[in-house]
Amino acid sequence: MTNQRRNFLKVSALAAGVSALASTTISDEAQAQGVGAGMSPLKKIANPVMATNMTVLNYRQGDEYLLGVKTPKGILKVDQAAKVFKLKAPRTTDDLIQFGDQGLTNVVALALEKGHAGLFLDESNITYGPAITNPEKIICVGLNYAKHARETNNPIPKLPILFNKFNNTLNAHQGVIQVSAVNAEKFDYEAELVIVMGRRASNVSEAQALSYVFGYATGQDFTARDLQQRSSQWMIGKTNDGFAPVGPYVVTSDLVGNPDNLKIEQYVNGQVRQSSNTNDLVFKCAQIVSYTSKIFTLEPGDIIFTGTPEGVITGYPKDKQVWLKPGDRLETRIEKLGSLNFTLT
Numbered sequence: 001m002t003n004q005r006r007n008f009l010k011v012s013a014l015a016a017g018v019s020a021l022a023s024t025t026i027s028d029e030a031q032a033q034g035v036g037a038g039m040s041p042l043k044k045i046a047n048p049v050m051a052t053n054m055t056v057l058n059y060r061q062g063d064e065y066l067l068g069v070k071t072p073k074g075i076l077k078v079d080q081a082a083k084v085f086k087l088k089a090p091r092t093t094d095d096l097i098q099f100g101d102q103g104l105t106n107v108v109a110l111a112l113e114k115g116h117a118g119l120f121l122d123e124s125n126i127t128y129g130p131a132i133t134n135p136e137k138i139i140c141v142g143l144n145y146a147k148h149a150r151e152t153n154n155p156i157p158k159l160p161i162l163f164n165k166f167n168n169t170l171n172a173h174q175g176v177i178q179v180s181a182v183n184a185e186k187f188d189y190e191a192e193l194v195i196v197m198g199r200r201a202s203n204v205s206e207a208q209a210l211s212y213v214f215g216y217a218t219g220q221d222f223t224a225r226d227l228q229q230r231s232s233q234w235m236i237g238k239t240n241d242g243f244a245p246v247g248p249y250v251v252t253s254d255l256v257g258n259p260d261n262l263k264i265e266q267y268v269n270g271q272v273r274q275s276s277n278t279n280d281l282v283f284k285c286a287q288i289v290s291y292t293s294k295i296f297t298l299e300p301g302d303i304i305f306t307g308t309p310e311g312v313i314t315g316y317p318k319d320k321q322v323w324l325k326p327g328d329r330l331e332t333r334i335e336k337l338g339s340l341n342f343t344l345t
Contacts, residue, residue: 053254081108089102090102093131130245131247132246132250138302144288150310160283162292179344184226187225189220189274193334195288197213197304198253199300210285214250216253218334247338264278264332267330268328
C-alpha cells in the first residue's frame with residue numbers, strides 16, 4: 001500500500017468520525033457545525049448559509065486535509081488564519097459544505113486586508129486532497145451526452161441512468177491511479193462535470209433544484225471497460241481504488257453561473273481526446289438533481305458525476321482502440337473550474 005493510500009485512509013477515517021459525532025448531538029432537521037481551528041465548536045444552526053464567491057480546496061498537512069481558499073495572494077490556510085484572528089471557521093471543504101460559512105468569509109476578508117504573508121501558500125508547493133473527502137453518496141449518470149450515446153451505439157436515454165461509486169474511488173489533483181494493481185486491461189477516461197450538493201434535497205422541483213447546489217468541480221469517471229462490460233451492471237468497472245479524481249477546486253455555484261454551458265475537454269499525454277460542451281447534456285443539471293432527489297434524499301456534500309461527452313476510447317472503432325496504460329498523463333479541463341491532472345502507474 002502506498003503512503004498516499006495510507007494517508008487517504010487515515011483522513012477518511014477521521015472525517016467519518018467527525019460526521020458520526022455530529023449526528024449524535026443534533027436532530028435530523030438540524031445540521032451540525034464544524035469545529036473551527038482549535039477554537040470552540042461552531043454554532044449549531046438549522047439552516048446553515050452556504051458560502052458564495054469562493055474557490056475552495058483541500059490541501060494536505062501531515063495526515064490531515066485542511067481547507068484552503070484560492071485568493072489573489074495565493075491559497076489561504078484557513079485553519080491558521082482562524083487561529084491568528086481568533087475566529088471560528090470550517091477546517092475542510094466537507095465542513096464548509098455540511099455546516100455552512102460560519103465565519104469563513106470574515107477570515108478571508110481579514111487575511112486579505114492584513115496581508116500576513118505566512119497565511120498564504122504558493123499553489124505550486126501544496127499537496128492536494130480530493131476536493132470532497134467524505135461524501136455520503138457518489139452518484140453517476142450514464143450516457144448523458146447525446147453525442148456520446150450515439151458514438152457507443154446506444155439510444156438516447158428517456159430517463160437518467162444512475163449508478164454509483166464509493167469513497168475508496170476518491171482521488172486528488174496531481175494524484176495517481178494504480179492501474180497496474182487492477183485486474184483489467186481496457187482503461188478509459190471520462191471527463192465529467194461534478195455537482196456538489198449544499199443543502200438537503202428531497203423531492204425538489206427542477207425550478208428549485210440548482211438552489212440546493214453548493215458548487216461544481218472538475219471530475220474524472222475513470223473506467224475499466226472490460227470489467228464494466230462483464231454484465232449489465234457497471235459497478236465493478238467504476239469502483240476501483242482511486243477511480244474518481246475530483247478537483248483541484250470546488251467553485252461555488254454563483255461564480256459558475258449556468259452549469260449547462262461549459263467547455264469540457266480531456267487530454268492524454270498532451271493530446272486532446274474529448275472536446276465538447278455541457279450544453280450537449282441529455283439531462284441538464286437541474287433535471288438530474290430533481291430526478292435524483294425524488295428517488296432518495298440528497299445530503300450536503302453528496303456529489304454527482306453528470307456524464308461524459310463523446311471521444312472516449314470505447315467509442316472508437318475496435319481497430320483504433322488504444323487503451324490507457326501505466327505512464328500516461330491525463331488532464332481534464334472544464335471552463336471556470338480548472339484543470340484536473342493525474343498519472344497512471
